[in-house]
Amino acid sequence: MTALVALVSSELRQRRLLLAASALLGLFALAAPLLPSLPAGQPGELLAATALALLAIWTPLLALAAGATALAGEMADRRLGFYLARPLSTWKIWAGKMAAAALLPLLAGALVLLPAALAGAPFAALFEGAFGGSSLLAPGLAAAAVVALVAFAHAAAIALRSRRAWLLLDLAALAVGAVLVAEGVRVLRHAFVPDAVTAGASALTALAVVALLAAGALAVHRGRGDLAAAHRTLSLALWPAVLAGALGFLLFARWVVAAPIDSLELPRVRTPHGRASWVVVGGQAAHRFGYRPLFLFDAATGRSVRIGLEWFSWPAFAADGSRAVWLAQPQERSQEVRSLDLTRADAHPRRTPIAPAGWPQWMELSPRGERLALLQRDRLLLYGVADGRLLAAVRLAPSSERRLTFLDEDRVRLVEKQARAKRFAVSDLALGGRLEPRGRFEAPEGVRWGVSPLGTASS
Amino acid sequence: MAAIELRDLGVRYGRRTALAEVSLAVPEREVCAVLGRNGAGKTSLVRCLLGQQRPSAGEVRLLGEDPWRARARLMDRVGVVPEVPDAPPGLSARELSTLLRRVHRRWDDAAVRARLERFDVPLGQPFGRLSRGQKTLVQLALALGHEPELLVLDDPTLGLDALARRAVLEELVGELADRGVTVLLTTHDLAGVERIANRVAVLRDGRLLLAEELEPLKERYRGRAASPLDVVPLTLEEIFLSLHETAAEVPA
Numbered sequence: 001m002t003a004l005v006a007l008v009s010s011e012l013r014q015r016r017l018l019l020a021a022s023a024l025l026g027l028f029a030l031a032a033p034l035l036p037s038l039p040a041g042q043p044g045e046l047l048a049a050t051a052l053a054l055l056a057i058w059t060p061l062l063a064l065a066a067g068a069t070a071l072a073g074e075m076a077d078r079r080l081g082f083y084l085a086r087p088l089s090t091w092k093i094w095a096g097k098m099a100a101a102a103l104l105p106l107l108a109g110a111l112v113l114l115p116a117a118l119a120g121a122p123f124a125a126l127f128e129g130a131f132g133g134s135s136l137l138a139p140g141l142a143a144a145a146v147v148a149l150v151a152f153a154h155a156a157a158i159a160l161r162s163r164r165a166w167l168l169l170d171l172a173a174l175a176v177g178a179v180l181v182a183e184g185v186r187v188l189r190h191a192f193v194p195d196a197v198t199a200g201a202s203a204l205t206a207l208a209v210v211a212l213l214a215a216g217a218l219a220v221h222r223g224r225g226d227l228a229a230a231h232r233t234l235s236l237a238l239w240p241a242v243l244a245g246a247l248g249f250l251l252f253a254r255w256v257v258a259a260p261i262d263s264l265e266l267p268r269v270r271t272p273h274g275r276a277s278w279v280v281v282g283g284q285a286a287h288r289f290g291y292r293p294l295f296l297f298d299a300a301t302g303r304s305v306r307i308g309l310e311w312f313s314w315p316a317f318a319a320d321g322s323r324a325v326w327l328a329q330p331q332e333r334s335q336e337v338r339s340l341d342l343t344r345a346d347a348h349p350r351r352t353p354i355a356p357a358g359w360p361q362w363m364e365l366s367p368r369g370e371r372l373a374l375l376q377r378d379r380l381l382l383y384g385v386a387d388g389r390l391l392a393a394v395r396l397a398p399s400s401e402r403r404l405t406f407l408d409e410d411r412v413r414l415v416e417k418q419a420r421a422k423r424f425a426v427s428d429l430a431l432g433g434r435l436e437p438r439g440r441f442e443a444p445e446g447v448r449w450g451v452s453p454l455g456t457a458s459s
Numbered sequence: 460m461a462a463i464e465l466r467d468l469g470v471r472y473g474r475r476t477a478l479a480e481v482s483l484a485v486p487e488r489e490v491c492a493v494l495g496r497n498g499a500g501k502t503s504l505v506r507c508l509l510g511q512q513r514p515s516a517g518e519v520r521l522l523g524e525d526p527w528r529a530r531a532r533l534m535d536r537v538g539v540v541p542e543v544p545d546a547p548p549g550l551s552a553r554e555l556s557t558l559l560r561r562v563h564r565r566w567d568d569a570a571v572r573a574r575l576e577r578f579d580v581p582l583g584q585p586f587g588r589l590s591r592g593q594k595t596l597v598q599l600a601l602a603l604g605h606e607p608e609l610l611v612l613d614d615p616t617l618g619l620d621a622l623a624r625r626a627v628l629e630e631l632v633g634e635l636a637d638r639g640v641t642v643l644l645t646t647h648d649l650a651g652v653e654r655i656a657n658r659v660a661v662l663r664d665g666r667l668l669l670a671e672e673l674e675p676l677k678e679r680y681r682g683r684a685a686s687p688l689d690v691v692p693l694t695l696e697e698i699f700l701s702l703h704e705t706a707a708e709v710p711a
Contacts, residue, residue: 010550015549
């Protein structure tokens with residue numbers, strides 16, 4: 001332990017000029033509120049903001065520089081031999097050097113903040129505001145970030161300074177890992193589960209930092225003065241762990257969005273009009289970080305089909321119970337209509353050729369499931385479900401609320417509430433035709449209203 | 460027991476062979492000079508010996524132990540002067556001695572300071588600002604600070620002026636006389652090393668050309684003369700040049 005402490009203190013002593021420069025930076029922060037170009041405000045907060053801005057620039061730079069030069073530089077310059085010629089294990093040399101490399105930016109950060117803190121800068125209040133009432137969380141996160149930067153810089157410096165072909169392997173492995181992680185993030189973002197992204201990314205980051213530290217230590221242990229051997233050891237130790245972590249993240253993402261129907265907590269069930277035995281079930285899945293899937297569930301057979309998210313995938317049903325359609329978003333900013341044949345026990349969801357340009361306000365399926373009516377951006381659109389052909393399209397006047405229903409397979413009834421009025425307008429659209437007005441009525445303000453399958457409005 | 464024992468030592472860096480089938484034994488209390496041209500494999504041999512390089516083949520025993528596995532333990536019994544001074548440049552000789560006092564189990568700080576004063580090295584000046592000769596003398600003083608049983612010196616007189624070279628060799632002679640320490644040194648200073656070495660090993664292109672006691676080697680070369688008029692190499696330098704210029708066989 002004495003040797004380790006001696007090693008750390010000698011490393012810090014060698015970099016004492018950097019600590020002196022940090023103290024000077026801290027004094028500079030004291031002068032910042034006096035500068036005329038800065039906005040007038042609370043001097044304490046201005047002082048704190050200046051000191052924190054300096055900290056945010058200075059500390060990461062120091063962490064990267066210290067991590068990169070701590071061991072890789074000495075190995076490259078053949079100066080590690082001084083320590084290897086002493087009764088110090090390679091683990092102790094690594095630990096001492098890395099501890100000093102992490103302590104240097106932390107001490108420097110404290111020196112940058114110290115003058116402002118003594119002058120009354122409200123750091124504790126700022127940290128509590130930013131980190132949900134815990135003033136200890138900010139220093140803890142900062143220390144973890146410094147360790148991560150040091151570990152990363154150490155590994156990167158070994159790889160870059162060895163100048164070996166193994167660097168290509170590193171880059172290839174990095175690319176594969178990035179693709180896996182990006183796919184995992186895409187899956188979770190697409191499913192609107194930000195908490196899962198945060199949890200998975202945090203775990204992956206922690207694993208990557210541990211892998212960087214372990215691989216760096218192993219590289220020094222096996223490589224000693226030989227940078228090429230150190231690089232080879234580093235790559236062989238680091239990438240299997242990181243790639244396994246990245247693959248794990250992707251599998252975790254897929255597991256989150258694969259929540260079965262029986263995992264729903266307090267499911268919401270909607271029974272459609274018509275003769276189908278299918279119902280729509282949605283809700284929050286247990287232990288899936290807030291994932292809210294939506295299912296079609298056949299009450300007759302117990303079969304369930306995941307159709308999307310509870311937020312926006314509620315399906316429309318044909319009145320004869322033969323078909324359900326819903327909107328899916330296979331990729332960001334790209335929608336498509338999918339359908340399920342409810343008459344076949346083994347049917348699977350299928351894409352239709354209908355791909356709306358935006359998210360429709362209303363969607364209705366015809367009684368036999370052959371036509372689909374969409375209300376979208378002040379347009380009423382009528383499609384053939386099988387071939388995706390646009391059968392009718394009309395532009396609508398601005399309205400605050402609209403409802404649709406099919407009167408028969410080829411006619412759609414539209415009920416609109418006119419803007420800033422209690423008046424409602426009823427009109428019909430037939431295949432290839434224009435919108436034909438059918439009448440108007442008035443209703444009190446503030447009532448909830450709908451349109452029955454027969455085309456009558458009710459409140 | 461041999462203080463140093465190498466059996467069929469081989470070192471490869473990728474496709475390049477630095478050492479091949481090197482076998483050598485240095486008994487305790489002897490001074491072995493390892494000679495060879497630049498790139499002959501001397502530094503690779505020293506790095507294997509100190510546990511800083513893993514051999515590609517063969518076996519290394521240092522004071523009876525494998526230096527790759529037991530390096531940290533062995534280094535309390537071994538003093539090292541590297542070819543290129545490698546002490547942290549930001550620390551002074553005094554700070555270096557203080558650091559090593561806390562690292563080694565046994566450390567004679569007073570002896571280190573006395574040596575440095577004798578060498579006329581400023582104690583408070585950062586190592587990086589010392590001259591090349593002063594750096595080597597600091598490293599030598601630090602290598603002797605824990606009174607090692609074995610000294611390994613990798614070309615310690617390289618780049619030194621005559622005075623510094625003499626100081627290094629005299630310090631070694633003193634250590635040999637006082638404590639009977641075993642020494643292995645690589646060097647290009649053949650005239651200087653001839654005064655202290657009693658055993659010599661010559662490397663050429665990574666292979667050991669010869670390894671034996673110096674005086675019997677000289678005797679053999681003298682005995683090879685066909686007539687008194689022949690020019691027979693008698694100094695270590697002449698033997699070394701003869702071996703390299705003519706690629707001659709070593710006389711049996």
